[in-house]
Amino acid sequence: MGYRERSLWVSLLAVALVDTLYFALVFRGVVVGSPLTADGLMLLLLIIAGVLIGIELVFVLGNRRRREPMDERDEAIAARAARVAYGVFALGVLLALVAHLLSTRSVAAGGEPLFSWPLFEVHLILASLVSAELTRFGVALLGYRR
Numbered sequence: 001m002g003y004r005e006r007s008l009w010v011s012l013l014a015v016a017l018v019d020t021l022y023f024a025l026v027f028r029g030v031v032v033g034s035p036l037t038a039d040g041l042m043l044l045l046l047i048i049a050g051v052l053i054g055i056e057l058v059f060v061l062g063n064r065r066r067r068e069p070m071d072e073r074d075e076a077i078a079a080r081a082a083r084v085a086y087g088v089f090a091l092g093v094l095l096a097l098v099a100h101l102l103s104t105r106s107v108a109a110g111g112e113p114l115f116s117w118p119l120f121e122v123h124l125i126l127a128s129l130v131s132a133e134l135t136r137f138g139v140a141l142l143g144y145r146r
Helices: 003-032 038-062 072-108 120-145
Strands: none
Touching (some): 003 038, 072 120
16 A cells, blocks of 8 residues: 555545534534534544544654655546545535525515424535535545556
8 A cells, every 4th residue: 555545545444433422512512502603613623633644643743754746647546536526525515605695585484494403404504515625635545546
């Protein structure tokens, strides 16, 4: 297994673990009735970013082998993974926009917001970003396995 493939595995597992914890904390707060405030979410996101950067640094510094330059195959795999991930992200953003418009329409008609979850659209966009990254890593790993 080459450096790039190992790096993809580390990134995939790190993002999956850390973001699962993030969404578990956010969902728990909503279910319990005490959702995180915007400041709490920002702090949580900063902690998550720090943990992910730390994991990547440990991997890069712990890997003693010299990384080979990207060849055409590596570039093709990365390009295909990015295309698929972009589609996942675009779909998630589109869903967040539709959710926001439906919620706004409901309020304008004199009703309650469609989604009572605070910052629902923000979490949906963040979930689509995480899904896109996981998709990118997964598609790239499949490309290396072929």
